[in-house]
Amino acid sequence: MTSRVPPSSAESPEAPSAPTRSSSENPARALADYVLGLGDDALVAAQRMGEWIAKAPQIEEDVALGNIALDLLGQARSLLTYAGSLLDPPRSEDDLAYLREAGDFRCVHLVERPGGDFGVAVARLLILSAYHCELYAALSASRDGTLAGIAAKAVKEVDYHRDHATLWTLRLGDGTNESHTRMQAALAAEWPYVEELFDGSHLDPALVQRGVAVDPATLRTAFYRRVSQVVDQATLVLPGTVPAEGGGRCGRHTEHLESLLADLQGLTRAHPGATW
């Protein structure tokens, strides 16, 4: 176990309580949990993507990956702000980002694992953006107006992310022998984390029935169609790997989330109550 959190913060009165299991008896809570999952995916993905700024293979990519990280961070902020408003007592985006423990996060494992080479970043972005495109397109028809609004804005952003990831998948897959090998290895490394995106077992069925949430399982076909097309065109093959266990949506995470959060939250937690 890594110890990471300054001792004071654990008892901090401002620390939001851990989200409890979704429950049909508490629709606001169930919706908050759902939105937290989406927001945490975006936040943690933005944090990982941000690591590329000043380290990219060329300056154009510092700019492009910076753009993508900013989009994801913007989505995270909208989603966390909304999730926080549904909680009792209400929480701010920063309460949720900075004062929750790893076990209270609802992101999938795909986004929390450490970045590898540029091929891994591309593979991961291809997967995440293809999923996001289907998700936000469906969610922009949500009966929940706030969620629909956030999704409608995000859908244009993630469309650009998918284009960017597609372009690089083609370049790396159909570039040199080395890039082909590396891109294939990157896909193999990321592929076990795809299925977790489409697992809706954590989700309150009432939210889906009411047309508020999207059952992620319904996005799977379109996702695979799109991604396999790109992979094919890039002269790569879809890996046949066994899905990893998952559990991020229920707060079971890889050990990497702990260290990511130590970095993200450390300064804020060292100054309880301060404004920045």
Next chain:
Amino acid sequence: MYGNDFASPSDAPSASPEPVEPGLEDFWRIVGEDGRIEPRDAMPEDYRSSLVRQIAQHAHSEIIGMQPEGEWISRAPSLRRKAILMAKVQDEAGHGLYLYAAAETLGVDRAELLDMLHTGRQKYSSIFNYPTLTWADIGTIGWLVDGAAIVNQVPLCRCSYGPYARAMVRVCKEESFHQRQGFEALYTLSHGTPQQHEMAQDAVDRWWWPSLMMFGPHDSGPHATAGHTAKSMAWGVKRFSNDDLRQRFVDMTVPQAEALGLTLPDPDLRWNESRGHYDFGEIDFNELFEVIKGNGPCNAERMANRRRAHEEGAWVREAATAYAEKTAARRTAGAA
């Protein structure tokens, strides 16, 4: 460097009088009329090479300058500050791109210039060889370093080389945005908890003198013919001396420090009624020259990071080139 062109005394060229070359009448006329020289115009060879060096060093500074602030993106203390910082560092990458593009109009290419940076044959602004120790360094850099960069760069918006001048117009707009954001971040710290205030003061104490050094060595009075200043002024590239620009920066910054509720670490700093300017203490240029020579606190680390990013990205750039060639070949084959 960083919009101001100078080197340590050991490698400063001696300013020789401009040789009168035939075919350059138009050049001197345009410069004399305060017009713009464009890439296709005839120009003195040392005008060209000196601009290449200056623009490249400026571009390198933008790129290396991403590192000290980039280190805090993951640790920014609120999501709003994280977004502002990400956008800022990304802007600096954009500045690098504009500037490399401006240098390329003079007949060099970016890969060549990056190679000069990576092998130490071209330099970048020494300010980025200081470490960012706390979060307050981020606000302080925006306020002081971007602030000093603006003072250096605003006159370059009127410099005689068109592509450089135009790049500077775009860059300056964004730099002034960075400067205000830095000021605002620092203001929040200064008026926050006692620890936050202390953090802000400590950062300003560390960055003040290096910021003054960004304007380069003395080049007025008895120093007026040293370094590149005299030539650069004759060419319409440099408009004001280092010392004039530094004074402008000090005069602008002192009232801002008061508004921030922070002090500047110079006991000699005081308003001089007769000059109409602030007097300030003697700058330790030995420190600057040591940092330029590579002995600053972070020189080695900044260069190692830059080289690593470049080397680790080589296979990616090669793949992009190979893919572009393949698709072009397919297109030709398809058209045939």
